[in-house]
Amino acid sequence: MVRTEEYQYLGKPIPNVNAVEKATGRGKYCTDMELPRMLYGKVKRSPYAHARILSIDTSKAESLSGVKAVIIGDETTCPFRYGSGLEDEHVLARDKVLFIGDPVAAVAAESEEIAEEAVDLIEVAYEEFPAVFDGDEAFRMDPPAILHEDLKNYKTIASIPPRFSENRPNVFNYFRVRRGDANKGFEEADQVFEDRYETAMIHHVQMEPHCAVAMLDEKGRIVVWGTNQKPYGIQRNIAEARGIPLSSVRMIIPAHLGGGFGGREPKMEQIAVSLVLAQKSNPRPVKVRCTREEQLSCTTTRARYIVEIKTGVKKDGTIVANDMRLILVGGAYSGSGYLTARNAAFGPCANYKIPNFSLDAYGVYTNQRPCGSFRGFGNAEALWGLECQMDVIAKGLNMDPLEFKLKNCIEEGDPNAFGERMHSVGGKECLQAVAEAIEWGKKTEGKKPHLKRGKGIALGNKYSLAPSASAAIVKVHEDGLVELRTSTVDMGQGSSTALSQMVAEEFKIPVSRVRVLNPDTDITPFDQATVSSRSTFNMGNAIRKACQDAKEQIFALASRELGVGPEELDTADSRVFVKQDAERSMHIRDLFIPMVLAGYTLKEGGEILGKATYYQPGVPTDPDTGASEKPASFYMFVAQAAEVEVDIETGKVEVIRFVTANDCGKAINPLIVEGQQEGGVLSMGIGSSLLEEVVTDNGLMLNPQLADYRIPTTLDCPVLSGYKGIIMETPHREGPWGAKGIGEGVMVASAPAIANAIHDAIGVRFHDIPITPEKILWALRAKA
């Protein structure tokens, strides 16, 4: 379903508006920032996974020449806890450390070398406690360790608060869905399948390591720059952790951010701010930067997930019942992961028509670094379990997996497990498109007897959160340039470009005549965050409204000059013209008048400043059944198919073909959408399925270097002709020009597509990822 309206700027594959700065090296990232008198911060981290801090002696560090500030986790540095929805974290660990790498102190010094030396001079005495790393163990009613004894007294956010468990002390969130009667459904089923699936902990590996720069301006106000995706969220975290007003913190995101993928929690920002505040007089700016090793071993990851799934089907392949339990094996602090634990449920709830559905989703603490928020927000993990089992079921019924999915997949108007009527569902079309592109049903042969080939297919979806809010401001300059002020963070996903195209389309001006400001809480209005694939939809709608507001101001002013009512006017190329008689027009400049000694002014109204909020309400989910008419803003659908070649002598897998079809609504910029598809599949899709794993031993990461934490290189991806991306434009009635989003839908089905292909190739079913060559070899031996 492709709309055929003609747009001037929408739907055009124009290059990124900030690409030239990146291609010339001029673009400055947070890690490139240098301020006068700047100090460098380094962090002292706990070597224990669970321990009480008995004492910290910072005297030697403080007396080292070049050290200007040393902080520890005390009342001064950390009066209050902060969090994304569950406030369970201090700036630095207070009293207890909860993971290997938990920050306990920090130093600001003249150079990174001096700061590192000072960190080594800080002496900390600990009393070690038993720790818990295993998800099943942590989940118990009597776990080997309890991380947050005071959990029930922590502050929580009013909107979508976490829900704790009566008798499981490490559970930091619990969510349930009940629709129909699953038990009855299982009784009526002809066959019931029951499995357990797991995913390994993996890291985002954003190319720019986490970094923050903080300073006090001349009025003593905190100014922070950071590598994060939620300027307003971080502003709140910084203010709440110190009990100061929001307005006393200015959060700026530099114009360029080297990747996000959901993994940017505010630890660097918090520590940088505290190191500035700790300086008694004439405080100097502080930059705190993670080394790659710190980033890989201490910052947030995609959690290990345990997916237990039971499905009942009829002989003819109709799904009649499904019961799932999802456990997000979290870390020491919940971070945004508190919400991931709940929202992982959305994927299974909205993939298929399932009349009897039951789901329990948990997040549990373990003594590891924070885990949870990662592109897909738990949905890739939940769908890993769902889509593998659907493949098992189809083959168990002797049905073509594609036919099975087409039979059961959710469609427009169907109720999902929340009871919400689905709108804008491109699942079927995506399935058919990838099946055709990969020549589903046609078997190809490996070139040598030890190379076995197979194909697999998977269906997925990714919701976008609700409630949701974005505000936008557009200022029309007298020369016709339109300045866009939003707090959407462009971290490479191309938001500045797509949003510019929207403004360009609204004003009918070239994209080069749109200027996008980088997020700054002093200047750009509120945006919830650049997460959940929400910006095209939410910020797009806000922008449309803001442009409308600006145009109304323009037309009100111009109507007097042109002698017609404002409703008869339109604008293009920075001119205002009468719709019925385009010759009668004026340049926007002529709405302004020159003033002596000065520039140009409007006689009234101040500026042409359009502003709007797009607020997407949600309907809160029922605490017992999860029922809600509108638990999400929209859903993106995706189908992916892979063809793999397995070397049965070594277990090595090569992905020789991969096709993805993504239903993103109107593609504002197909070039950008393609880029998201390619990156999602070829880097994180292949990586998470075959290569990536955070390997730990009692909470210590054993592979915190890029040599051992393996993301795909150019040689690990299929060749150009082996990959195909298809864009499906199933429009959404509430999306700007029918657009939805793309960022996360791109990889929520990749792992099951590959695993299902491996099963087709060698007849072995894997229940956990990554599927390494060694696992394959042993499985083949066991089978033989």
Add this chain to the structure above:
Amino acid sequence: METLNITVNGEAIEAQIDPNTTLQKFLHDTLGLTGTKEGCGSGMCGCCTVLLEGKAIKSCLVLAIQTQGMTVRTIEGLADGETLDPLQKAFVEKGAIQCGYCTPGMIMSSKGLLEENPNPSEQDVRSALSGNLCRCTGYHKIVEAVLSVGHR
């Protein structure tokens, strides 16, 4: 302290440096040429790739003092004023740049390839860029961009 004489992007530079300064730190911190980035510091990610005597090297693993008397070309030295190098232009136009952190290193590696092999195959391109990691693009449009310049 040692005295380093080096030509960077055509400009003769003389500087006093500590011998334990890597070329990457010298370019990024001392000269302020921030295009040459540290992504890992261990020679794995390629964000620090520059051309040394025309050959792509990982500047985080090279001591600046070892480049005495040599010529270095960084991403900032690729464009001719405001005219982009064909590689830069191709990267921009083909959508091969997302977050851009790997881009300078990726382009310099590609430049090194094209100087040796003006008409590379897809496999040649992938082999030449295997030491440059990217998390955003999956390399797809990067390979397309380099091939488009190669096959002119």
Add this chain to the structure above:
Amino acid sequence: MDSFEYFRTRNVKEACALLSQYGEEAKILAGGQSLVTLMKQKLVSPTYIIDIKGIPELDYIRYDEADGLRIGALATHRSLEKSEIVKDKFFILAEMESSLASVPVRNWGTVVGNLCHGDPASDVAPALIALGADATLTGKEGSRVVPVEDFFTDYFETAVRPEEIVTEIHVPPVREGEGCYYKFAHRATDLAAVGMAIHVIMDPVDRELCKDIRIVMGSVGPTPLRSKRAEDFLRGERLDEKRIEEAARLSSEDAEPTTDINGSEDYKREIIKVLVRRTIKDAAVRAAQQ
């Protein structure tokens, strides 16, 4: 990286004199792809760095039909990889080099430097051992020659004395037979999980008779390992499936792999078998084509 005193030397004599003076506190720097990495991780903190990168007399690859190949201490991986004479006469070396790390590392890192690092996962060592190469170690008093097979003594330890520099590698001319280097790694740019270098000479009359063979395994022990029992088993015999299978089994038995991030010890033993089989077959095919 900790600070150090830096010397830029102009010739081998100067470098040896400095080494002799500072002994264990000094390290030779050539490409630094291994050394600088260690220094940045503070696993090694030499007080003195003796830079030999600027010694032009050490940067060469020379070939003589009678003498063979001589690789100077400063020859980069890339120059070995791209050398026409190496591709023609010592193909296993070019093949090995093209699988090593990535282009930028090969552009600056040296073949000799890789050997001196003593990493059991080295690609360079097995290939050189398969060709019977030797290394020239030069000190203040003079030079001595050590076969590359005896060069590695333990994990990251070599036969090089504190006052010595490796100035050259010599590869005897390959009069007959062909070699093959096969690297099993998780990604093409990773260190070998298992490396295999085999040089085989087939009988000129009976093309399936193995006249001589060298099987060298990398990354499966504290040093590169010659699979001598397997070699003895195949030497003078016809290379049929069964014999190759047994040779593979013997190699796997004689290897000393350890469990690490690349896989378990048992898995590596399986891979060794596969690699021996495949590498022998490919080498034999190449040798037969001569």
